[in-house]
Amino acid sequence: MKTPRHSRTTDQILDEQHARHDRVSMLAHDARSALADILGGLSLFPDASLDPQTHQQLERIQSASEYLARLLELGLDISIPHYRAGADYPLRLFDFLTALERRWRGAAEAAGMEFHLAVAPDVPAILGIDALALERILANVISNAIAYAGSVPIHILFEMRSATGLRVYMRDAGPGFAPDNLATLFDRGQRGAQAHLRQGDGLGLFIARTLTHQLGGDITARNRSGGGAEIRLDVPLSTARPTRRLAHRHDDITLPDLTNCRVLVADDSLTNQAVLEKMLSAFGARIETQSDGIGALTALLEAPFDLAVLDIDMPGESGLGVIAALRDSGRDWADLPIIACTGFVLRPDHEAIMAAGADAILTKPINGMLPLACAINKALAAKPAFCKARRGAQDLLFSALQQRAEEPESKTLALYIIADLKMIARAMMHSWQQVDTADIQRQCHKLIAVAGAVGETALSTQARALHCAIEQETQDDIHERVREAPDRTDSLIHQITSQFSIKEYILP
Template identity: 35%
Template sequence: MTLLGHDLRAAVSDIIGGLRLIDQDGFDDATRLQLERIRASGEILARLLEQGLAMMLGEDDFAATHPANLQMARFLYDIEMRWSGRASEKGLDFKVSRSGDVPQVLTLDRIALERILSNILSNAVKYTDEGTVGLDICMADTGALRITVVDQGPGFSADALTRLFEFKGRPDGTGKPGQGLGMHITKSMAGRLGGTISVENLPTRGARVTLDLPPDTWTIAASEPIVELPDLSRTKVLVAEDNATNQTIIGHMLAKMGAQYEIAEDGVEALHWLERENFDLALIDIEMPRLSGIDVIRALRANDRLHSHMPIIAITAYVLRANRDAIYAAGADAILAKPLAGLETFGMAITNVLNRVNRPEEDQTVQADEMAEFDRASFDRLIDIAGPVASRELLERLCNDLRKTERGLVAGLADNDIAAIRAETHVLIALAGAVGAARLQALAQTLNVAAHRRERGDLSQLGRDALAQLDRLIHFVNQERARRGEAA
């Protein structure tokens, strides 16, 4: 199962990666709609596959929830892309609406919510032969997040309503395929989310299914920034990467932003390119044959002929502190972790690194991947309030507190100590919020909620994400301590 799981994950990853690489500009609207439908369904499939494999391989507890930041606009777009195609096949309209008071970003169990909506919408489309299927999200008077699906089908029979949530509870003679598993799954997932599900027939025709999620079952997360892709039409980029798939993905993303680029398949070839031509930016994989990425970066920084001041972004699957410190010490300006995130994150990293070229020396301390997750203005305000003398003491105390919290969190996660995780994340929420580390604060809040609910199965991945962000913050604070110490 472990080997099969590896191959299944790889295959699904290739499918989704391939879909993202398709240039849709030359297609008609109908074809683009179907591609978006496949993409949205493929990403849901990947999440379901990941949970199923984790359960079968003993990597996770099936009953555990998996809180994640849910961008409501993007989430509803994916729902619309998936189900408008299914509805149009039957000649139905599919409408999605959302009230203005619904938070833009929520932290909750996305997989459970997707499974609920998948089963409710599947039934609605299946039983509606004409008219409209509608999905609406609003805030109820009770403060609950309310999700409603309304259809114009025949409604539920009295027999169906009495057995609606039972396993294989569908009555005989419905004339539609299926065994009645969908509403049973919906009820189970609603319980997993801490919500309630209700069903009613409408006075004239059709049915309404309502999911209510009380305020204590979700949290409001910090909105992720909207990123404009940089214009790289005048930028020449060297991509040093030995993996053919990664070469293709990076190349397509650079092309989307208008960049000219060359590919080097190992470290030696990268140096040869740099000896022959000038580049504005280098993307360097750390693990390469013949000459490692760290050695390439060191060679560049040591030799004025080889673009010693050219911005460099390192790409690596190794994101532990020791690896990051070695990469930064070699002279990298930023680090991107494998697998690479979407085009927006990639574009933001490049923008931040290129923007640093013309900044004063004292501002070049925040790395590009940190800029996307860190509000420098909040940090600077805190330092200004403390003043030049007290700020050095503040930074020292902050660094000590962050390291202490890191040690406690590492130990708590290793021992599955719920009380320790709750205590350390409580401190981390305050520390991250004080210095403007919004991403770390949101992760600490999510981890704290999971610990309060004793959702042990989800703590490991959340903990890794939080520790990675905490590592970046500690690195930044140490840089500030060193810089301000030198200035004094």
């Protein structure tokens, strides 16, 4: 009896089982390492008080626990048919580095070592790479260094090898690799000259190489001329545009309404000024720009602002210096919300910026409207008393119209507003039928201005949401927003006509 052409041979089945065993054993190795971190952190608690060391170890435990949870999710992907956890993509640099530092700084210091993270300024805030795979690679390399390098500093450096390639250096000042072991360092079962002193199965660097190759990258090791070891990791980055999965984290974000708010933007880059000015204007703000710290501080001290977006690294005076000087100035508006805009992505840098008096941090490069919206919301929420006082000082047109409803000029103005709203609603629906998204955005700008002028925050915010959705959401989502806009516009028209007893939308 002949074997069916497409049936698997015994050798193929054994090969598949062997490959499956390899994957499970590597995953189990990483899971055991994470669990060892949790147990190691627990053993270092001196008592129930949260002194700095205890706090650090608590963070380490939390980070390792999160890592273990992701590994178990990956285990389900391997073990259960048709289960798909999905790659942890894309990578958010600040979150990734924070978790990396929380996990490994405590482990290194417990072993008598210093742990240093550095990031080149050209590394983007969001990277097209599987974050869990990269974390597993680094975890194996770092744990290997902690085990064998001795009481020396460990340095991790992230930089861009090219526009589509990430490079990570992991260096220590220890004894280095045995020259005879360099050629086979990443092979299965290789544990080095000091293997007899420690338990292990020699899988760590083998896993690092396997995962690196799965990402399409390369990992190499060498002994540095000045002493110590270096492992260099090169991995390609995806250039595909992030999918909507990236935006799920922001689905519940309310777009801020900055109608009639004065906002100072200070940045020595004209490009950054233009980007921020365009996005803040879409939120209804009136923008003033400065290109250095001294100009920014002068402007802030001369007249009140509702919000400031300050670059931290500016000529003349740093953003930190500007924040400190304003906070100490005694001005009535010295407590205004401040967003610090910076390329620094490490947690200690962010902690120093917040300690200096910033209310929120916006990491450069600025990847769209939503990160800016998040920063604005956080900054405004940090200063509710200031924002409430400023809102009370605004003389919105609608309030003025209500107070003078019987005056002929107010009724005339109301008729103009109604005419504008009807024209915008008709033009928006026509543009949608013609698939003219550029004109829809133009109508959004008009609607933001008109609705904002009469104090209709809900409609103004909805118009901004539609403006942002044009470039970020699906056609179905945009269509739904376009349909909602005329309904709210009609509601505002009805409100105005009722207030002024207008029976028809005809200008005198």
